Structure formats: structure tokens, C-alpha cells
Amino acid sequence: MSHETVIHFPVSRERAGDPSExxxxxxxxxxLRAIAAREESLRREIDELLLRxxxxxxxxxxxxxxxxxGARRVGDQFAVLxxxxxxAHGTASEVENCGDETARKLISEDYPA
Numbered sequence: 001m002s003h004e005t006v007i008h009f010p011v012s013r014e015r016a017g018d019p020s021e022x023x024x025x026x027x028x029x030x031x032l033r034a035i036a037a038r039e040e041s042l043r044r045e046i047d048e049l050l051l052r053x054x055x056x057x058x059x060x061x062x063x064x065x066x067x068x069x070g071a072r073r074v075g076d077q078f079a080v081l082x083x084x085x086x087x088a089h090g091t092a093s094e095v096e097n098c099g100d101e102t103a104r105k106l107i108s109e110d111y112p113a
Contacts, residue, residue, distance in 0.1 A: 047073045068107060080106050 047070050053059050054074070065071050071078065072092055079089040080103040088095045088103035095107040 043067065043070050044073075046070075050074045069109075072107075072109065078107060082106070 050061050050063070051074055054061050061074065063071060063074060075092070077090065078092060078095050080087050080095060080100075082102050087100045088098045088107075090098070092107055095103050098104060
């Protein structure tokens with residue numbers, strides 16, 4: 001479920017023909033939203049653990065992820081890869097202001113979660 005957004009599209013009984021179909025769809029999307037929420041909660045717990053270890057023990061932590069928001073929560077320095085090539089590195093601010101448009105988009109706080 002990482003990096004996916006679950007959108008609920010209610011199905012009208014007139015279009016579905018079977019009143020139980022919209023109930024099935026609603027149950028499925030409700031379950032998927034619950035899974036996504038648990039996953040986000042787990043990611044935040046892991047981030048908090050990494051931050052604690054980093055601060056309490058002075059550890060260096062290397063995280064390889066597609067989760068930009070989580071990386072921004074725990075990271076000091078970033079390396080942005082695109083198609084196997086290093087296209088930018090530095091603090092989040094430095095990458096956001098670098099000359100590479102792809103790197104700026106990938107590190108952006110507006111990048112889709």
C-alpha cells in the first residue's frame with residue numbers, strides 16, 4: 001500500500017444492479033483505508049525509533065526509501081537517484097534549490113505520499 005491513495009467511489013444501486021455490490025465496495029475500501037492508516041502509523045513509529053537512536057547514541061542512520069515524507073522526518077542529508085544516477089545531494093533545502101528539476105520535485109514536501 002505504500003505511496004498509494006485509496007479513494008472511495010460509492011456505487012449507486014441503480015448502476016450496480018445488485019444492492020450488495022455497493023456494500024462490498026464500501027467494505028473493501030474501508031478495509032484498505034484501515035490498512036493504509038496502520039502502515040502510516042508503523043512508519044511513524046519506525047521514524048521515531050530512528051530519531052531516538054540518532055540523538056541518544058549519536059548514530060548515523062542510512063535510510064533508502066521512496067517515502068519522501070518519512071525521509072524528511074528523519075534525514076539530515078539526502079541523495080536523490082533517478083534512473084540509477086545520482087542527480088542531487090545535500091540537505092533538503094539544498095536539493096530543493098538545486099538545478100535539477102527532477103530532484104526538486106522528488107524531494108518536495110508536495111510530493112505525493
